[in-house]
Amino acid sequence: MENPAVNDSFIANAQNFRVLLENTTDIIIHANAQREITYISPAVKRIMGFEVTETIGKRLRELVYEEDLAKLLAEFERVLASPGITFTNEYRVKTKQGGFIWVEGTIINLMQVKGVEGFIINQRDITEKKEKAQELINSNERFLYAAKATDDAIWDWDIEADEVVRTGDGLKKHFGYDPVDASKEKEFWINKVHPDDLQRMIAKRNQVLYHSGESYWDDEYRILKADGKFAYIYDKGYIIRDKEGKPIRMIGATQNITQRREAEALLVELNTRLKKRADELVTSNIELERFAYVASHDLQEPLRMVSSFLQLFKKKYQGQIDETADQYIHFAVDGAERMKKLILDLLEYSRVGSNRDIHTAVDMNELLKDLFDLFEKAIEETGARIIIQQLPVIKANKTQVFQLFQNLVGNALKYHSDLPPVIKIDGKEEAGQYLFAVHDNGIGIDPAFFEKIFVIFQRLHNKNDYKGTGIGLAICKKIVERHDGRIWVESQPGKGSSFYFTISK
Ligand code: ADP
Numbered sequence: 001m002e003n004p005a006v007n008d009s010f011i012a013n014a015q016n017f018r019v020l021l022e023n024t025t026d027i028i029i030h031a032n033a034q035r036e037i038t039y040i041s042p043a044v045k046r047i048m049g050f051e052v053t054e055t056i057g058k059r060l061r062e063l064v065y066e067e068d069l070a071k072l073l074a075e076f077e078r079v080l081a082s083p084g085i086t087f088t089n090e091y092r093v094k095t096k097q098g099g100f101i102w103v104e105g106t107i108i109n110l111m112q113v114k115g116v117e118g119f120i121i122n123q124r125d126i127t128e129k130k131e132k133a134q135e136l137i138n139s140n141e142r143f144l145y146a147a148k149a150t151d152d153a154i155w156d157w158d159i160e161a162d163e164v165v166r167t168g169d170g171l172k173k174h175f176g177y178d179p180v181d182a183s184k185e186k187e188f189w190i191n192k193v194h195p196d197d198l199q200r201m202i203a204k205r206n207q208v209l210y211h212s213g214e215s216y217w218d219d220e221y222r223i224l225k226a227d228g229k230f231a232y233i234y235d236k237g238y239i240i241r242d243k244e245g246k247p248i249r250m251i252g253a254t255q256n257i258t259q260r261r262e263a264e265a266l267l268v269e270l271n272t273r274l275k276k277r278a279d280e281l282v283t284s285n286i287e288l289e290r291f292a293y294v295a296s297h298d299l300q301e302p303l304r305m306v307s308s309f310l311q312l313f314k315k316k317y318q319g320q321i322d323e324t325a326d327q328y329i330h331f332a333v334d335g336a337e338r339m340k341k342l343i344l345d346l347l348e349y350s351r352v353g354s355n356r357d358i359h360t361a362v363d364m365n366e367l368l369k370d371l372f373d374l375f376e377k378a379i380e381e382t383g384a385r386i387i388i389q390q391l392p393v394i395k396a397n398k399t400q401v402f403q404l405f406q407n408l409v410g411n412a413l414k415y416h417s418d419l420p421p422v423i424k425i426d427g428k429e430e431a432g433q434y435l436f437a438v439h440d441n442g443i444g445i446d447p448a449f450f451e452k453i454f455v456i457f458q459r460l461h462n463k464n465d466y467k468g469t470g471i472g473l474a475i476c477k478k479i480v481e482r483h484d485g486r487i488w489v490e491s492q493p494g495k496g497s498s499f500y501f502t503i504s505k
Contacts, residue, residue, distance in 0.1 A: 021041050022041060022042055026043060026125075027041055027044045027047055027048070027103075027123040027124075028121070028122055029121040029122075030116070030119070030121075031118050032117065032118045033117060035060045037057065037058050037059075037063075038118065039056075040052055047123070048094065048096060049095050049096030063093050063094055064091065064092070064093055065091070065093055068091040068092050071089075072089065072091055075087060076107075079108075080109060084109065084110070084112075086108045087106070087107050090102060090104050090105075090130075102127050102129075102130040103126060104124045104126045105124075106121065107120070107121045144167065147168035150170065150253065151170055151173070151256075152168060152170045153168055153170035153175065153179070154166065154170065154251075154253050155167075155251070155253075157249065158249055159209075159247050159248055162186070163183075164188065165183050166183045168253075170253075174254075175223065175256070189223070190202075192223040192224045193221060193222070193223055194223065194224065196222075204219055205219065208239070209239060209250075210247070213241075214239065215238060216236070216238060217236065217237050217239060217250070217252075218236035219234075219235055219236075220232065220257065221235070231256050232258045233255060233257060234254070235252060235254045236252055236253060236254075236255075237251060237252025238251050238252065290350075292347075293347065295346070296343045296347035299343050300340075300343055300344075303339055303340055303343060307340060310329070310332050310333050313329065317329065341469055342457070342469055345469050345471040348471070348475065349471055349475055352400065352403075352478045352479055359396055360396075360398055362394055362401055364392060364393065364394060364427060364436075367398070367401065367405070371402065371405055371409060372409075375409060378410075378413050382413055382416060382420060384421040384422070385420065385422045386424075389425065389426040391426075392428070392429050394434050394503055395505070397483070400479040400482065401503070403479060404479045405425075407473065408476060409425075409438060410472065411472060411499075412440035414467075415443050416443070417442050417443050417494070421441065422440070423440050424437075424438075425437070425438050426439075432505055433504050433505055434505070435502050436500070436502075437500045437501075439497070439498045440496050440497055441496040442496055442497060443493065444493040444494050444496055445489060445493065445497055447492075454473045454476070454487065455474060456470070456471060456474035457470040457474075473487075476499075476501070483504055484504035486502050487501040
């Protein structure tokens with residue numbers, strides 16, 4: 001249409017003009033002074049579903065959706081009063097199916113124009129635009145609900161205008177500030193950042209904002225709360241950039257991590273204390289072991305002397321003085337013997353672990369075969385029945401593991417009830433460790449003593465009832481601990497005992 005003259009002549013042709021009207025995508029209406037439709041373009045069929053013939057002769061108001069009618073009638077008063085002026089409104093019109101669609105309607109009063117004497121209305125379908133607007137409302141609503149649902153303080157920073165809109169309950173709840181007031185205040189946040197963190201925080205943020213194509217920023221720093229205290233926060237934001245990559249907006253959320261930080265600090269402190277305590281324990285254990293070794297080793301010599309002279313004394317003077325003297329000699333010899341046994345036990349205990357590094361593959365099935373050869377006599381005497389499951393091959397200190405089983409099986413044979421002993425041994429591989437158990441049907445142990453029996457020289461029985469010094473289980477415990485394992489007992493008096501231990505892989 002470069003040439004207006006051509007255009008004019010085109011319009012001047014009534015036929016052409018009609019073609020134009022009939023093919024517009026909008027609904028074009030002419031209504032007479034009585035507001036009756038005298039002409040409507042065929043677009044009415046596509047947009048509203050009505051045939052042209054169905055609408056001709058109808059009053060304009062009949063096409064309008066009831067709920068919007070009052071509003072339009074009021075507007076129509078102005079149209080009447082303002083000939084030649086166009087009025088535009090968004091309203092709903094009926095569809096043939098009984099629903100409605102949104103249109104943008106433009107109306108002009110041309111009552112005074114000869115040949116027209118009525119109203120010209122143009123109705124454009126704006127369903128899509130309305131849907132988009134609704135979508136926007138929905139997504140805004142979703143954003144607001146999401147802001148409510150999270151405990152974080154939500155912020156939306158217009159970087160160019162340097163304005164921040166704050167939403168959500170988090171700001172008030174965690175930091176004591178009203179989000180609306182805070183949104184009005186320039187530099188609100190920067191003024192709250194802890195002075196020791198400010199420079200580093202800004203540098204890091206600028207690094208992400210201006211020196212890279214990053215779209216995400218996060219940081220941990222402190223901010224001043226309304227109550228005057230500082231809170232540790234985890235702040236993170238999503239950066240929106242323009243086509244050139246310049247940051248224009250950043251939307252983010254601030255999380256209060258003070259409690260987490262305090263818990264972490266406490267944990268670190270507790271760990272340090274624990275480590276110190278463990279170190280002290282290791283030192284004192286080493287010292288104790290050294291002491292036990294030196295004491296037992298050095299005590300042996302004078303004791304041997306006492307013992308042998310007592311033996312000589314006994315040999316020479318027994319039955320030569322009187323009965324009381326004989327008794328004294330007996331007590332002294334017996335005491336020296338017991339002391340010797342205790343010292344040897346102590347020495348043995350202190351020696352566990354002196355060869356700790358020699359770990360080899362140990363086939364537990366073979367180890368137990370050797371062990372039961374050793375116990376052959378005791379098994380025969382007690383009439384014991386031994387049940388051994390297929391056991392794994394483990395990596396361990398063979399001598400120590402042998403000693404461990406020797407003590408446990410020895411006890412199971414020793415602490416039997418009136419019934420012949422039944423001893424069952426099983427073992428299995430677990431995640432990171434092996435679990436073994438020695439079960440017996442012996443006299444059992446009162447749960448009150450479950451801990452005590454593993455302490456060195458602690459016994460539950462008189463030496464006349466059951467022989468022993470109370471070192472066996474203490475040695476077992478030490479061996480198991482050397483293998484990063486654990487040992488414990490499950491038992492009931494009269495119902496037998498089960499000793500469990502683990503060996504770390
Ligand atoms: P000891 O056998 O020399 O007394 P242990 O350290 O081996 O020393 O055992 C400590 C105590 O635990 C024993 O005195 C005994 O009372 C109890 N005990 C150990 N093994 C068993 C068992 N299999 N059944 C019942 N009691 C047991």
